[in-house]
Amino acid sequence: MKRKFLAAALAACVVGVSGQGLAKDVVVSEKARALQASAINLDTHLDTPALFGQPGWKITDRHSFQGDGSQIDYPRMVEGGLDGGFWVVYTGQGPLDQMGKLKARDFGLKRLGEIREMVAANPDKFELATVAGDAARIKAEGKKSVYISMENAYPLSHDPTLLSYYYKAGLRMLSLVHGSHNDFADSAGTAPGAVTAREGLTEKGRQMIIEANKLGIILDHSHASPAVFDQMIALSKAPIILSHSGAWDVYPHPRNLDDKRLKVLAAHGGVIQVNSLGGYLIDTGATPEYRAELGKIYQSFGGRRGLDADARKQAMAQIAALDAKYKIKKANFDDYMRHLLHIIKVAGWEHVGLGADWDGGGGVAGYEDITALPKVVQALLDAGYKDEQVRAILGGNTVRLIEQVQSLADPAAVKAALE
C-alpha cells in the first residue's frame, strides 16, 4: 500500500526514534554538489500537493520531517538541489458508483486547482512547466518547475473527456490506477503477494491510453499490474514511465518491476524512477495482522491525512508501539540505493531516474526528505558512474522522455485541445 504523508511521517519518524537500521553516513563531496548544480534535478512523483489544502501549511516555510512529517517545501528544495518535478493530482480509489465517481471528479479538479494556485501565489519561486525545455529555462531563472501529473485516473472515471481540460491546465503525465482495481486498469495491489489478475487494461483504459498518446501526455505505469505493463507497452505509441517504482528482483513486491520487464521498458525508450517507500524496498515483516491493526489506528484518527500536530504525535506513538510489537524492520538509504543501482544495471542508465514518493509514503532512514538528495549523487559517483550518466539519472532522462512523448503526439489533437 502506498502510504501517503502521515504514514510516511509515522514510519520514518519511528526509525529516527529507534535508531533501527541506520545506514552509514554518506559524506557529500564538493564534486557531487557541483555536478548536481550542473544537472536538471527532477523528481517525477511529488505528492506534496496533498498538503497545499492543509490550513497553515505553506510551501515557502521551512518544515522538518521530524516536526510535521513533510518532506518537500521550497527552502528544503533549495537545500537539496531539487529543481522541480511532477506535482501530483492524487486521488485515493473509492467506490465506482455514480456518487464515488462524482466525488473523485470534484476532488481531482480541486487538487489541480490547488497546484495551480500554489504557483500563482509564488511567481518568484515556482513556474508551471509543460514542455521539456521548461525545466532548464525555469532553473536558469532561479525558480522551481511545476509539471503536473495525475496518479489514478479515478477523477476521469465519471467523464473521461475531462482529460482535455486537465491538459489545458497543464497535465503532462497520467497513471490509470492506484491501490485497487478500477474501471481503467488492474492495480498491482498494496501488499506483498500475488496480484489478483483481472483483465489488465479495460476498454476504457485502452481509450485513455490512445487519448493520452494523442496529447503527448506521458503514461505512468506505477501502481498498475504486470498485465497492464505488457498491454501498455504494446498499445502506447510513445515510451512510458514508471514514475515511482522499484525492482522486483531485489524485493518481490507487486509495486516493483521484474528484470525482464525492465529490459522491455528500456527497449521501448521508457524510464523507471526509483521509489523510496520502505515497504516496497525490503521485507519489513509486516503481516496481515499488523496491517489490520495499523489500519485501525489510522481509522481512529479519521484517516491518515490532515491531522493536527497533537493528533499526529499520538498516532506516531501508537504506531511506534505497534511496530515494536510486530518487530517491523525499517528500510534505509542502502536499501534504496540497492534498488537504484540494480535498475541502472538492468535497464541502463539512460532509462532510470528518481521518483522517491516524497510526501506520499517515500523516505527511509538516512533519506528522510529532499535535503538528502545530494547523497544519491555521491552514491552514484561512488558506484563509478560518470558525470553525464549521473545527470541523466537526476533528470536528463525525464526531460528526454517529455520531449519524446510530446514529439509523438498528434499535432491536430494538441491544437484542438488548446483552443
Place this chain on the structure above:
Amino acid sequence: MKRKFLAAALAACVVGVSGQGLAKDVVVSEKARALQASAINLDTHLDTPALFGQPGWKITDRHSFQGDGSQIDYPRMVEGGLDGGFWVVYTGQGPLDQMGKLKARDFGLKRLGEIREMVAANPDKFELATVAGDAARIKAEGKKSVYISMENAYPLSHDPTLLSYYYKAGLRMLSLVHGSHNDFADSAGTAPGAVTAREGLTEKGRQMIIEANKLGIILDHSHASPAVFDQMIALSKAPIILSHSGAWDVYPHPRNLDDKRLKVLAAHGGVIQVNSLGGYLIDTGATPEYRAELGKIYQSFGGRRGLDADARKQAMAQIAALDAKYKIKKANFDDYMRHLLHIIKVAGWEHVGLGADWDGGGGVAGYEDITALPKVVQALLDAGYKDEQVRAILGGNTVRLIEQVQSLADPAAVKAALE
C-alpha cells in the same frame, strides 16, 4: 447585445473623442464619500476576469479606460470605493453540439481557475467570499471581496453535475443563458425588438434551478427572456437577482425588465442591479446595417477580446468612423441614473443595487470606470434618498439576498457538495 471589454472600450472612448452627450458633472461631497465608506459597496457583475488571462494585464496595476479600455483594477477599486462583488465566469454562447459543449466546459473551468488564481496571487488585496458575512469581514480587513458567479450555464451544458465542483470552488450565483437561446433557457436576445419566444425554461433549465436552490446559489435572470423570468419566479424557492439589467419602461430593450415584473421581483424578495451598458439605456439609433458593419470590424480583428494596444487603437478608429457615419447616439451618466431612479421608485430601494457590467460592455459618458462610483452615491443623495437607503443600494441588498438564498438551501445538499 452585451458588448464585452473591447466593445465597451471602443464605444465609450469614442464618446471621449467626440464629446457627444456629456452629462453635467457631478461634484461628490464629503458626506457622500463618508457614506460610501460606511457602506459595503458591491457590484454584482464584474466581467474583469476576462482580462486575467491577457498577457501583461495585472489587476494590481493602475490602468485607464482611455488607455486600454479596462474599467476595474485594484487601484481604481480603492479610488472608487468598490469593496468587491461577483466576479464572472462568462462564456459566450456557441454551438450546442458535442464539440461546442466540451469547449465551453473547458473554457468555464479555465476562467474559474483564473479567478481563484488571481486571489491566490494577491492574498493581501483580495479574498474569496462565499457567505453574506464575508463582505463586511473582508472589507474590515482592508481587502476586496471576490464572490464568484457564472454568466451563461453553457459550461454546464455537457455535464450539469459539474455544478457541484463550481460550488466547491466558490460559485454562489448562476445565470442560465446569455445572448442567444441555449438548452437551459430562452435568451432575451441582443438587440432591440421582440424576443422570439420558445419555451422559456427547458426541462434541463428547470432542473438547474432546483439544484441551484438546494445549494443556495443565487439565480440570476439577466439576459434571459421575460417568459424565463415568470417561470423562474414561479419555480425558484429563493428570491432571484437580475445581476445587470435595466428598466423596460424607461427604454424598451429586451435586456430590461418591465415595471409589472419589477414589482413581482420585489414582492418575491429579489433584487435588480442596474446595468450601465449604453445600448440598453437609450435608443442609440443603431440599425441592423450598423450592427452588421460593426460585426465585420470585430471579425477583421479576430474577435473583440485579447487585442494588443495597436490593434485596439486601429479598431477604435474604425468604429469611431462607423459611429459617425451612422450618427450613433451615446448614453451618459444621466441616462444611467434615469434607469436607476426609476427602478428604485417602482421596485423599492430594498430591491435595487448596482451591476454596471464593468469590463463587459458597461460604462457611459461620465461613468466610464469604477472610479466614477462615488457619483452614484452623490446622485442618490441629491435625489433625496437617506443614508440607510443608499447603503442598501450600494451593497446591503445584495448581502441580504446572499444570506436569504443560502438560508433557504438544503443543508444536506450543501454538506454533500462540500465533502
